[in-house]
Amino acid sequence: MATTEWILTLSCPDRPGIVHAVAGVLADLDGNITESQQFGDPASGLFFMRVQVEAAADRAQLVSALEPVTQRFGMSWGLDVVGRRQRTLVLVSKAPHCLVDLLYRERYQDMPVDVVGVVGNHRDLEEIAEFYGKPFHHVPVTQDTKAQAEARLRELVAELDVELVVLARYMQILSDELCRDLSGQVINIHHSFLPSFKGARPYAQAYDRGVKLIGATSHYVTGDLDEGPIIEQDVERVDHSRAVADLVALGEDVERRTLARAVRWHAEHRVLLDDHRTVVFH
Structure with a gap:
């Protein structure tokens, strides 16, 4: 049989x-x-x-x-x-590195996701989505339209039967209510300087302080900003010879691969929630 x-x-x-x-x-x-x-x-x-x-x-x-x-x-x-592709919605702003990496891995490296749409609060990455044959949904977000934008996100999750939402350098904060409704289904990526070097130009701040490690953290999204259960982290060692542009490039590289591992492990059901922590079976 x-x-x-x-x-x-x-x-x-x-x-x-x-x-x-x-x-x-x-x-x-x-x-x-x-x-x-x-x-x-x-x-x-x-x-x-x-x-x-x-x-x-x-x-x-x-x-x-x-x-x-x-x-x-x-x-x-x-x-x-085993191997079933999870229906995935990717949210982006302007930085392309994580989106490009995920779409490449889906097409050429058997990443077990089916990206059913890309949502951008800007149109900068629309051409990348179209190149990979992915529907692009422009959902602009301002302080006055945040509630409407989030309502549209909910509609897309329902209409597209989305199982996983990936924040691929999506520079917006999701509401506590949406985080609760999608608990364990939203993965984020950010640099690992937090709680240091918050706000604008974190790599320039890191350069000014002479950091020796550049890192990234991928985690599940909760109502506590950037404090959800951690799935994966990675680092690159740097020294005094690196300029700010070097730190940014290294940071983007470590971000994309850290996010890719987190998404793959989630899609392969290797990540189990243990309260505010995770158990990851490699």
């Missing part, structure tokens, strides 16, 4: 027997586990698990078989097909 490779992710209060119970259900369905990772967090008392399994069972059969175990252990859990 034809088989499908599934991804099962779960979290629940830690206790003995979880792995045995899950593996037993999959074995009863003649499932072949091809990848399995688990982690018990002593701080939160939670257990996390990600399993890939080949099975002839369909979704309904898997859900029915797993339901008694998920109820018994009080699990939060998800089930998806």
Whole structure:
């Protein structure tokens, strides 16, 4: 019989027997586990698990078989097909590096996302979206139109059946309400100088202070500005010979690759939320 490779992710209060119970259900369905990772967090008392399994069972059969175990252990859990592309909306402003990188990886490097649209509060990146065959939606944002712009974003998320929103250097702050409604579904990228060097020209500020590390942080968006659960971080070492332009170029490079890893891991269901932290199964 034809088989499908599934991804099962779960979290629940830690206790003995979880792995045995899950593996037993999959074995009863003649499932072949091809990848399995688990982690018990002593701080939160939670257990996390990600399993890939080949099975002839369909979704309904898997859900029915797993339901008694998920109820018994009080699990939060998800089930998806390995490699299914998540419907993704990318939000941008004027900086192109993260958008170009994501679209390139989607087309040529099997990034498991389906970018169903690009939203820009400016039109600067419209040609890039069109080059990759992506619909571009111009949604300008001013202090007076912020509520209308966010309403349009909600419409697009609903109309396009969006599963993931990526802020690819989108220089706008989402409302607390939208952050709550899309909890765990919005990924942001920013430089890692925060909380230092806030505001305009952070790399110039960093240059003036003689920083030795340039970094980037990708995280889930919450109502606490730039303080959501961190998915990935990366750094580049610099020295006194680097000009401001060098720092900007290095910063953009580390931003694009940090964001790409975060998006890929999310789309592959390798990131599980652990309160204000994340568990990332590489």
